[in-house]
Amino acid sequence: MVIDININQAGYGKDEPIIQNINFSIKEGELVGLLGPNGAGKSTTIKSILETIDYMDGSVQFWDDSMRYAYIPEQPVYYDELTLWEHIQFTASMCEMSEEKMKDRVQPLLEIFRLNKVIHELPVTFSKGMQQKLMIILAFLIKPNLYIIDEPFIGLDPKAMKDFLRLLEHERANGAGVLMSTHMLDTAERICDHFILMSEGEVIAQGTLENILKAAGSNNVVSLLDSFEILMERT
Numbered sequence: 213m214v215i216d217i218n219i220n221q222a223g224y225g226k227d228e229p230i231i232q233n234i235n236f237s238i239k240e241g242e243l244v245g246l247l248g249p250n251g252a253g254k255s256t257t258i259k260s261i262l263e264t265i266d267y268m269d270g271s272v273q274f275w276d277d278s279m280r281y282a283y284i285p286e287q288p289v290y291y292d293e294l295t296l297w298e299h300i301q302f303t304a305s306m307c308e309m310s311e312e313k314m315k316d317r318v319q320p321l322l323e324i325f326r327l328n329k330v331i332h333e334l335p336v337t338f339s340k341g342m343q344q345k346l347m348i349i350l351a352f353l354i355k356p357n358l359y360i361i362d363e364p365f366i367g368l369d370p371k372a373m374k375d376f377l378r379l380l381e382h383e384r385a386n387g388a389g390v391l392m393s394t395h396m397l398d399t400a401e402r403i404c405d406h407f408i409l410m411s412e413g414e415v416i417a418q419g420t421l422e423n424i425l426k427a428a429g430s431n432n433v434v435s436l437l438d439s440f441e442i443l444m445e446r447t
């Protein structure tokens with residue numbers, strides 16, 4: 213087990229809970245998809261896990277204190293005055309990583325994501341996709357126990373997406389867990405082991421694809437998208 217999440221209520225003010233009764237855990241190597249329409253509460257759930265939410269009643273527990281996570285946000289977050297290389301150095305120093313280890317890990321990533329030529333430039337001059345790649349490189353640099361990824365499928369070009377998923381697969385094989393929020397149900401269906409379907413701040417179904425198809429309860433339901441539509445209609 214990597215993390216156990218039990219959120220009774222959370223939101224942006226104590227009197228107005230936005231999400232309720234969100235309970236799930238993520239095991240080593242598991243990819244859990246957090247799915248739901250706009251406003252369902254996916255980002256609020258992620259903020260609760262990251263403990264950046266204003267109000268939460270519940271608990272978020274890593275299996276042991278030495279575990280750490282990396283968060284890849286949908287909107288890239290960076291320091292305006294630091295270059296790409298300085299971001300890498302700063303992240304490595306926060307993790308007390310040696311310069312040698314940092315270079316070993318980061319060089320292949322810079323090559324894969326084709327950012328070698330801009331290492332001494334400021335991310336503010338990058339395209340959105342390049343900024344997203346910076347977020348991804350920083351996450352893979354620290355090799356966390358848990359990757360928390362908010363909508364990775366918008367902004368990256370097809371090759372970058374393929375490379376990203378391949379690297380993630382490698383991390384999972386080494387025991388990292390992943391929580392990924394997305395609207396891309398066809399891709400989620402292909403890559404996730406577990407699904408959490410949210411609507412209006414609550415979980416309407418969770419489990420394996422088989423569990424979700426079963427919960428939708430129709431013999432004609434063959435895809436995650438179909439099940440989601442049926443389950444949404446019921447709420």
Ligand SMILES: Nc1ncnc2c1ncn2[C@@H]1O[C@H](COP(=O)(O)OP(=O)(O)OP(=O)(O)O)[C@@H](O)[C@H]1O
Nearest residue numbers: 224230248249250251252253254255256257395410
């Ligand atoms: N900072 C905030 N203050 C108050 N309410 C907020 C805030 N951020 C989000 N909300 C509300 O919380 C609810 C859930 O929003 P959230 O961003 O968690 O949804 P989401 O599932 O991530 O949606 P999307 O797919 O559009 O990103 C929405 O009704 C939204 O208006």
